[in-house]
Amino acid sequence: MPSVVRAPIRESVRVVGGPDGRIAGPGMAGDGLGLFHRLRLQAPAVADAARPGQFVHVRCAPPGQWDPLLRRPLSLHRIDRSRGEIEVLFRVVGRGTGFLAGLAAGDEVDLIGPLGQGFPTDLAPGETAVLVAGGIGVAPLVALAEELAAKGAPLVAAAGAQTAEGLLAVESLGKAAGEVLTATDDGSAGHRGFVTEVLAGLLDHVARPVVYACGPEPMLRRVQAMLAEEGRRRRGYLSLETRMACGVGACLGCAIRQAKPGTAYYHVCHDGPVFAAEEVVLGG
Amino acid sequence: MPSVVRAPIRESVRVVGGPDGRIAGPGMAGDGLGLFHRLRLQAPAVADAARPGQFVHVRCAPPGQWDPLLRRPLSLHRIDRSRGEIEVLFRVVGRGTGFLAGLAAGDEVDLIGPLGQGFPTDLAPGETAVLVAGGIGVAPLVALAEELAAKGAPLVAAAGAQTAEGLLAVESLGKAAGEVLTATDDGSAGHRGFVTEVLAGLLDHVARPVVYACGPEPMLRRVQAMLAEEGRRRRGYLSLETRMACGVGACLGCAIRQAKPGTAYYHVCHDGPVFAAEEVVLGG
């Protein structure tokens, strides 16, 4: 992986804004939850060191309480170095994210970060960044879009979800990317169908695309396949999720199989969460 | 025990007021904590059924979180039937009481109560109630004083603590009891010495005392000894504490040895927490 691990910082940071919960429409989330929140955190040291695609590892219980035990990894959704703030965008799926959804401005949060390898953002002349988000996978892509835009890199974005209500942070993404092509399973917004179908259209039109994708595993598999297609391999990066314990490379818990034949595992927290698409075997 | 167990009620009640934390002076609490809180709870069903000396068993973690696991027993400090409210007064000693200290008005609390046997409050003509509180042991005695006062029963009260700052709820106690004799270990308020010394004076002057005591075990032992003194046994009741699991008599975890020779244990949650002084072996 290209980028260098920066020294992670553990800080007790303060909630600045949020949670600004938003209830997605019924049927949005497979499990019937589907509640999204955004937290703005005063975390100058993390903001300063962070790069898009990296994550923070957040404690989701009060000090001295051991259930839930483990930290939860959340991507950096926005990085505001000038204000020393970061934002995370998350879906409530269980007890950890449920705890975070209950925080209020002024509360303290114990986090470690920035962790892992971010997205490589050096585009060659003529290359265009193509961002593809599935559901909550939009979280890290907003930070990426903002960095690419700040660099003046050419950039297009597509976001998909099950329904229009699940299309998150499209405004933020649009502000940086200019336009966001959308897709929903039920056609309630944008293209009716998968966001990978929108991606296919983009790949046909963009000369030298560099794909950045984050979303559910089936979507990432499809992206991976599209990038490897027909001999004309395209450059692309996937942001992956695995269950994690330490988040820093010490426990070897977050294994994902390397694509190189015969060899072993990458560790998502340390070698990723962003990988070149051809490096990893998804679901391995 | 005389009183009848009422059907306990489990309700999700709301915090009305508090916590109005108060930091006791340094050296007050043995462990250096010594932070007291009072919570007023909207709990009409509990308030309606409750009697002084009974307790509520309070969950001290959010739903679905298993650490800390067990409920915490807290005495009814005040019972306001007309407003459907109860109050608890507690010292922060660990994670459970720490959690409660963090609650704010409007929060929900999961409690079971009223539990256990309260103080017998029927005084014979000529009898005078003598209330003796040690430290946080004042908590149930305020509810008792208020009930006795409402009945027009003759009543005196004494409260002791390590320092003046540890003398809690003396105003409430005084309002019901008329006057409160105080004692502190360091003489910073009232008699310099133990509250049992104040009790000794009271016993000399009150013709037919009925003693009600709550406080640390050494104090209760002393009270027990004083009541059993010199052949002239006096009527008296002690409110006891043991570690509890269920709080309702099912687990048999809260055993305290019966004074009857050869026999077994009482269960504090079910047979107590109030016992006639001669019934129990303290520290057994």
Added chain:
Amino acid sequence: MADLGVVFAGLKLKNPVMTASGTFGYGREYGRFFALGGLGAVVTKGITLEARAGNPGPRVVETPAGMLNSIGLENPGVERFIDEELPSLRQAGAPVIVNVSGHTVDEYGEVAARLDTAGGVAALEINVSCPNVDQGGMAFGVDPATVATVVGGCRRRTRLPLITKLTPNVTDLTVIARAAVDAGSDALSLINTLVGMVIDPVARKPVLPRTVGGLSGPAVRPVAVRAVYEVAAAVDRPIIGLGGVATAEDALQFIMAGASAVAVGTAFFVDPLAAVKVVDGLAAWCERHGVDWIGELVGAANPAFKGPRPGRA
């Protein structure tokens, strides 16, 4: 509505949710919170031949997501149990399973014989985790030969279904399970508590006067699920799975590991309605996942499950 009824070791149960011995007294206490008839079965606190006073306090201590207990089998003895507790239990509207304990092999058999004729007892659960006074206090349940003796002794004294409750504090549970089955146990119940200890650093001594206690609660659940999974692949007898069951999802873990029934224990102390919620949660889950009958799920996650599936009640 999904069907939760199962036939377990010959007993018709409304649903597969029972109470764990020792956490539910004789049903009176939690009977004030909900109707016992809504449970699959009520399992009583352990009964011995003579009354036992139990251990000095403290008897319980909280641990992370769990607790230790050292109750010491406080109980009124089998005669007073039959006279004072059984009459109301018979009215509970749920089958009554009596947990049988003892400190000698003979004691178990005596208690079993006495309960055999008491009437209103649906089955016996033989608790082999008690310290064996004949053999220096090591639990009966850690030695297959002793388990066989205890179970066989009860088998000869009663025709009631026998459920042997296994202790997890052994190297190989399947050996013990087989010994119990071969000696005539109709079913198994697992797990009893893990042995644990908490020390008070300031006092410089164990919190429990008897030093060790039994660990229970959500903390032990992964150990319990694995125990059921392992034993369900080794013997072909129905299993009651327990250890940290607090929600319907927890119960499903045990059921899919191979348990035909589950029991709620320590979770009662957290929520008196825990078992009721497990029953309701199982019904809702089955509904949501298109499961007609809970029995279909027994062993569903255990490729080596030996059976039998419970009967349809």
Added chain:
Amino acid sequence: MADLGVVFAGLKLKNPVMTASGTFGYGREYGRFFALGGLGAVVTKGITLEARAGNPGPRVVETPAGMLNSIGLENPGVERFIDEELPSLRQAGAPVIVNVSGHTVDEYGEVAARLDTAGGVAALEINVSCPNVDQGGMAFGVDPATVATVVGGCRRRTRLPLITKLTPNVTDLTVIARAAVDAGSDALSLINTLVGMVIDPVARKPVLPRTVGGLSGPAVRPVAVRAVYEVAAAVDRPIIGLGGVATAEDALQFIMAGASAVAVGTAFFVDPLAAVKVVDGLAAWCERHGVDWIGELVGAANPAFKGPRPGRA
């Protein structure tokens, strides 16, 4: 300032706080959070003869106050460990204890021999919890004879102090502990993880592809404290106590049960500074309670403690 230094199995330690094998990698990762020299010793991830890729994911799953892991001994093999990891570990400023694992008896001995001459290794911790491929995959550590063979095999190949790390998944830990000591183990380390399992009801299968995993974290602490208490009363060898240590008070429970040192494991995942806080907390506690030297507290809550007390460093 209270003196936290101890001599443990001949090693001079600044304080009795170590890292638990497998939770601390080879020190690099948490070395970015604090200086390793502040620890009593660093215990490495388990090393095998050849490199091992480990198990497919998911490898970890959270449980109430604990977690299961099924890493599968992923490691670079002893040669690459010596070449790539040991050089920086030698600079750590704390003694390095290498955790030795294997799937055959011979493998352990080979690894021990190779580490004997590597230089910069202070002691070996023999992890007998690995599945024994020679005997059908049951862990080495559950059978005293096998433990003796493994430990004896290592003993003949190295003069480094040997610490045998015991698995708690046995009926009687003291039998295994004695076997290890009789075979030449200088010290013991306990406990390794409990075997556990989590089932995903929706997927209807175990979450971990290998079905079972090792349970660790605060949930297991009572089991671990009791294990130390029991073994410390049975053998006269120094003990490293571990299993759920997250605070100085936790560490004190182990020390007073009879451990001369403690190790922090899963707690690192909760708080990267956990071990540092345990060290500071022990110093503060001793100060507050008038304890001059931590070694005085070893076995303080265990009337049957066999010793030895650690030496004063």
